[in-house]
Amino acid sequence: MxxxxxxxxxxxxxxxxxxxxxxxxxxxxxxxxxxxxxxxxxxxxxxxxxxxxxxxxxxxxxxxxxxxxxxxxxxxxxxxxxxxxxxxxxxxxxxxxxxxxxxxxxxxxxxxxxxxxxxxxFCRRFDHNHRAVYDMVRAGKIGKPHIIKISSRDPEPPPIAYVKVSGGIFYDMMIHDFDMARFLAGDEVEEVYAAGAVLVDQQSARLATLIPQLLP
Ligand SMILES: NC(=O)c1ccc[n+]([C@@H]2O[C@H](COP(=O)([O-])OP(=O)(O)OC[C@H]3O[C@@H](n4cnc5c(N)ncnc54)[C@H](O)[C@@H]3O)[C@@H](O)[C@H]2O)c1
Incomplete structure (x- = not known):
């Protein structure tokens, strides 16, 4: 094709x-x-x-x-x-x-x-490590899941020009975590709570103040 x-x-x-x-x-x-x-x-x-x-x-x-x-x-x-x-x-x-x-x-x-x-x-669904977790949950090997804890890190901050069109880390990277939560739970997310702060990178801190204006 x-x-x-x-x-x-x-x-x-x-x-x-x-x-x-x-x-x-x-x-x-x-x-x-x-x-x-x-x-x-x-x-x-x-x-x-x-x-x-x-x-x-x-x-x-x-x-x-x-x-x-x-x-x-x-x-x-x-x-x-x-x-x-x-x-x-x-x-x-x-x-x-x-x-x-x-x-x-x-x-x-x-x-x-x-x-x-x-x-x-959503490439994580096809990653053998994530898939193994999925298979274990489905096979009942961990019992009935009550809490799913997912932790992700980008290896390095993306360029500021990229952040401007990617919508920030919640859209760009953490969307994989939302996908994994749905994939592993086999269910939909009811409610989302988020808190964040830029503690280190001052360039990101300046951009973070602009994000609400960049997004619709
Ligand atoms: N699934 C994943 O794990 C994964 C990983 C990395 C990126 N992504 C996604 O892929 C997309 C691109 O990310 P990237 O890291 O390659 O960014 P990038 O900035 O390196 O590349 C984007 C490319 O799109 C081109 N472009 C810009 N406007 C365009 C248009 N109107 N028509 C066609 N091309 C245009 C740019 O010239 C550039 O070459 C993003 O949406 C990102 O979220 C997904």
């Missing part, structure tokens, strides 16, 4: 590499990124991908391409899911779908209406 990859940043490159090396059933025909440059072309060329474009429509309008992997920044995901649905292309999209629940529902509804497959990049 021929696919297109939208967004060739950090995670886009990971997916390009993994798909090219380990998924022989797929061929990445086109990579689209408005900021694509010679480095993007050189990276794609390593994996035999000749088409690098700045325009995602080159993917949506290509009848040979059956599916897209949306790996662009978070603020573009819901728009691209809707475009993929309109173009009738199955869709893998990186998490999260959007910051705004109305836009999340709009994207999911568009996918359902078009009858395309839509998968979100």
């Amino acid at each position: 021929k696919i297109g990859v939208i967004g060739a940043g950090r995670i886009g490159k990971v997916h390009i590499r993994n798909i090219s090396l380990f998924v022989p059933e797929l061929e990445i025909k086109t990579v689209a990124d408005p900021f694509a440059n010679e480095q993007t072309e050189a990276y794609a060329a390593q994996f035999g991908i000749k088409n690098v474009t700045k325009n995602a429509d080159d993917i949506f309008n290509d009848p040979e391409i059956e599916a897209v992997a949306i790996c662009s920044s978070t603020d573009t995901h819901s728009k691209y899911i809707i475009e993929a649905a309109k173009a009738g292309k199955n869709c893998f999209c990186e998490k999260p779908i959007d910051y705004d629940l109305a836009k999340v529902h709009e994207a999911i509804d568009a996918a359902k209406k078009a009858g395309i497959k839509l998968q979100i990049g």
